[in-house]
Amino acid sequence: MMRLIQNLLAGDFCGTLLPLLLLAIVGQQTIKGHPRLERLSFLLGWVALLLFLGAGLLIRPQPDGSDLLIVLISGLVFAGFLVTVCWLVLPLLAIIIEVTLIEPWRSFRRLLHQAKFAWQRHRSDRRLRRQQERLQRQEERTRPQRERQARLERQVQETQAQRQQRDQTVRDQLRYRLQLTYDQHRTELADKLPSDQFATYFENFLTNRLSPDEYARRANQLEQMLVDQLGSPARRRRPKFESIDQVIAHFEAEKERIRQIPTLDEDSRETLLIVIDDAQDLAIQELLR
Numbered sequence: 091m092m093r094l095i096q097n098l099l100a101g102d103f104c105g106t107l108l109p110l111l112l113l114a115i116v117g118q119q120t121i122k123g124h125p126r127l128e129r130l131s132f133l134l135g136w137v138a139l140l141l142f143l144g145a146g147l148l149i150r151p152q153p154d155g156s157d158l159l160i161v162l163i164s165g166l167v168f169a170g171f172l173v174t175v176c177w178l179v180l181p182l183l184a185i186i187i188e189v190t191l192i193e194p195w196r197s198f199r200r201l202l203h204q205a206k207f208a209w210q211r212h213r214s215d216r217r218l219r220r221q222q223e224r225l226q227r228q229e230e231r232t233r234p235q236r237e238r239q240a241r242l243e244r245q246v247q248e249t250q251a252q253r254q255q256r257d258q259t260v261r262d263q264l265r266y267r268l269q270l271t272y273d274q275h276r277t278e279l280a281d282k283l284p285s286d287q288f289a290t291y292f293e294n295f296l297t298n299r300l301s302p303d304e305y306a307r308r309a310n311q312l313e314q315m316l317v318d319q320l321g322s323p324a325r326r327r328r329p330k331f332e333s334i335d336q337v338i339a340h341f342e343a344e345k346e347r348i349r350q351i352p353t354l355d356e357d358s359r360e361t362l363l364i365v366i367d368d369a370q371d372l373a374i375q376e377l378l379r
Contacts, residue, residue, distance in 0.1 A: 124180070333377075
């Protein structure tokens with residue numbers, strides 16, 4: 091390279107143009123596909139040209155026009171040599187750097203990323219496992235309390251169901267008493283209180299939505315109205331039975347009527363049937379006296 095610079099400064103261009111041409115042809119084939127390296131080569135060429143011009147002018151204290159021309163041409167040739175050498179060397183150097191430095195660095199970063207991901211996943215799994223264990227311990231600690239709470243809720247529900255059943259039984263008994271009173275005096279009440287009008291009281295005023303106390307209050311009012319419609323106590327007495335067969339036939343008809351009511355549930359129906367049996371026993375006892 092120093093001989094090349096000396097020849098160029100001496101003005102010997104002929105011996106350098108042919109090698110420069112050959113290097114340029116080979117370098118063009120080598121630099122293809124490397125646009126960044128090609129731009130870097132031209133940048134180095136411009137820097138070399140400026141440095142060569144500066145050095146050439148420094149070694150000529152009083153340069154004339156021919157000296158400037160020689161220095162300029164020599165600088166261009168030197169820059170061309172440097173560019174072509176860069177075209178040849180930089181791709182090989184890039185391959186060497188890629189193989190020896192960049193690819194190992196990429197592999198190292200990839201391994202580091204995998205290790206970091208595995209560590210984060212391990213931490214996440216451990217945190218999740220600890221959270222599950224903590225929740226399990228908490229659940230085990232609160233299990234007796236939850237079981238007690240569940241038992242209390244079941245007891246409350248059972249109590250409410252039993253209370254509702256008792257309330258419904260009371261309503262059914264009151265309804266049966268009213269219906270029984272009306273049926274016993276149907277012929278006497280037919281003109282003053284027809285059966286369809288009597289049924290409207292149960293549809294509109296004596297519904298299952300009422301509380302037992304309110305239901306009993308309204309039932310007593312309706313019963314009092316029936317008593318008022320009947321008039322004298324003699325007319326309100328239970329029909330006279332002449333034989334036990336009449337008693338049994340009368341109350342069996344009442345039982346059959348209760349069995350035919352579709353709105354009654356089984357418990358209420360059984361309760362009303364027991365009430366009828368008690369009334370039947372009472373009527374038989376009165377007949378035998």
